[in-house]
Amino acid sequence: MPDSSRAASAGLWRDGDFRRLWFGQTVSQLGEHTSLVVLPLFAVLTLDAGAGQLGALRAVGQTPVLLLSLLAGAWVDRWRTRTVMVLTDAGRALALGAAAVAGLLGVLGLPALLVVAFAVGALSVFFDVAYQTSLVRLVTRDQLVRGNSALEGSRSAAQIGGPALGGALVSVLSAPVAAAAGAVFFALSFLSIRRMRRPERLPEPSGTPPRVRRRVVEGLRFVARDTSLRTVCLASAAFQFSFAAVMTAYLLFLPRDLHLSGTAVGLALAATGPGALLGSLLAARLPGRFGHGAVLVSAAALGDGVFLCVPALHGPPAVTVPALLAVNFVFGVGGQLVNVTVMAVRQTVTPDGMQGRVAATITFAGMGLAPLGSLVGGVLAGVWGARTGLLVAAAGMLLSPALMALSPLARLGRALPSPPRAPADG
Template sequence: MPSSSSAASDSGRPVPSSLWRDGDFRRLWVGQTASQLGEHASLVVLPLVAVLTLNAGAGQLGALRAVGQAPILLLSLFAGVWVDRWRTRTLMALTDAGRALALGAAAVAGFLGGLGLPALLVVAFAVGALSVFFDVAYQASLVRLVKRDQLVRANSALEGSRSAAQIGGPALGGALVSVLSAPIAAASSAVFFALSTVSIRRIGRRESVPEHSERPPRVWRRIHEGLRFVTGDTSLRTVCLASATFQFFFAAVMTVYLLFLPRDLHLSGTAVGLALAATGPGALLGSLLAARLPSRFGYGAVLVSAAVLGDGVFLFVPALHGSPMVTIPALLTVNFAFGTFSQLVNVTVMTIRQTVTPDRMQGRAAATINFVGMGLTPLGSLLGGLLAEAWGTRTSLLVTAAGMLLSPALMALSPLARLGRTLPAPPESTDSPEITSE
């Protein structure tokens, strides 16, 4: 098995000590930023088209979000097998090209007057399926592109770009749906995915695939190997359980949230996009903090405290009343705080997962955690829609937001909370250096 350093220098030239002097890393960063911008725009565009243009009800909105999230449950494990056998650059370029085509088709259907709820469901499923493969591939690509002692900084840089996308994506999507039209809103996301495809295809470094044999093990055996590795590691097992709890209740929260803002608080599509975009600056701050805080306070302490603060802030949302002059600043504050602490959790968890996982298992480990962690999101979205219909949005928001706090509780009771300022090397790469945030 090639080490991460040999894989990173497969082209015959070592990765520069400074990430930003590495042209291939910059191309990955640009491609990922464009892809995330398109994704965050589409995550707002499709629900707002359903609510504001097609007058979808709570149950229909829950179904739309569930259909878009169903591929996580259906395809994540298979995506991990593919990623461990294919070059990640190829997979990322193909999946973003596919997402551009799917949203482009939605734009054409809108211009022709055929963009109804059935068409939105098809587009949501297609985009969700391709997103599963992209997300697993890009997480594995980083380990193949940079050295292990650069992972904290590289993750911080990539998550920082995702933060920038969270600033522009929701605001752009909400404004386009509100001011222009649904077809133009869908087409805007397609453009960003096309830009990502071009940038990622320009990555020149020859990528080493960790496992390659003439007769590879069967798919189900490889899936089983990934499941066994993750469940056999205490830290990764806890990450799975905590992530599953958070994502289930967060999906329910967001379904109710997207109804609460335009209908109870009477916010326009632009205002909804602006409120959601506040997550982006917070996430940018969280990415910067993630590069420093674990080395000072320890990975476990940072992980648990950030999860408590990030999840708990949503408990304030159901209490909001009054005019947009009051509610919008409050929502901006809540979303900024949520973005800061949730991003701190995301970067810390990703670094832990990448560090304790051998190169040959990176794709399957990421896919298994995605499968377990996000596989229940379709049910969470459906639950949010059902609760909103039965109890109203305020009560539903309070209950589902409280449920999110079960995630940090699980982490606090596990060995994750006791992780210190360094992380152990993966079991099959004991010669790799320990990872710190310095």
């Protein structure tokens, strides 16, 4: 590691406010991913919810991404991110705490649980936009890649440990107690982030602040006009659409064509987590050595392309499960390399006053197509069979690295460009 990179990394971890942000974001993500398992299990085990009701609960929890992402970006650009994160942590802790108390008293019904799921999902949208924006205001530009690597590594750990912890708590104790544990995680995040003391580098206002709708449109236009950001947006949309289709066919292919048990399917999917952790570590080093563009394109091609191996699998579980573990591990490494590097590029080429809106616009564009992709994956598997449907959907994932390879993103070197000036408000 070059001396300058080593010094930047050491300086990052000596920063008390960055450590508080890292810890707060880590336990917040753990609470979020725990609740993603706890709330559905709460509905099934405690409220005897049916399949349709469970689907409605999951949909309600995911709806805020579509409804609120763009608004969250516009608002966060005007607010102190520390305030946003503290308030959203407090709100999620109260929502899950109230659900836990009501569940223990036996007075929680499905309508109230739907309200809790929507509230937690909505507040999570604001927290996620805020913590990504907060890093830009907290650290120097040369520390962004390492800062993102640390934050995304902790998020990957939460994705591994959160669902497992939530399921274990529900099994060993009860769903209300598991919900209370989620509330405790959000409370710990609240206490950590609340201790951040450094004044934020808020963008200077110019004239009368425009209405939220205008600010949302400014964010959309800024992404559309910037070649790199437009490519990130299109590549994200292509990936999320195709990946949703892949997962629908994948979850049909594994049990029906490969005859794997539920435990084996869960084990195969879990391999993505350790791969993502390794990807986070590599993302702190590889872009500075080989160039950001080379890492982006090659990692996306490797991580997405590896799924083309899955439809070729045949044989007993002793053969297919190790192969699936390897596929998901490689996918986790490549996917996280892309996530961290793209985030650093996006943060660098975006002016401070547009950070929240750009992050929200890309999230909106990517996640907005995921439900349609899931439907397409089901249609492909139903018409052509799970194996052929999975092959077609997996081939579609290669559109994302192809878009990046044909754009200026592929030519980014070891150093990232300076951000342009933000468009004036007013």
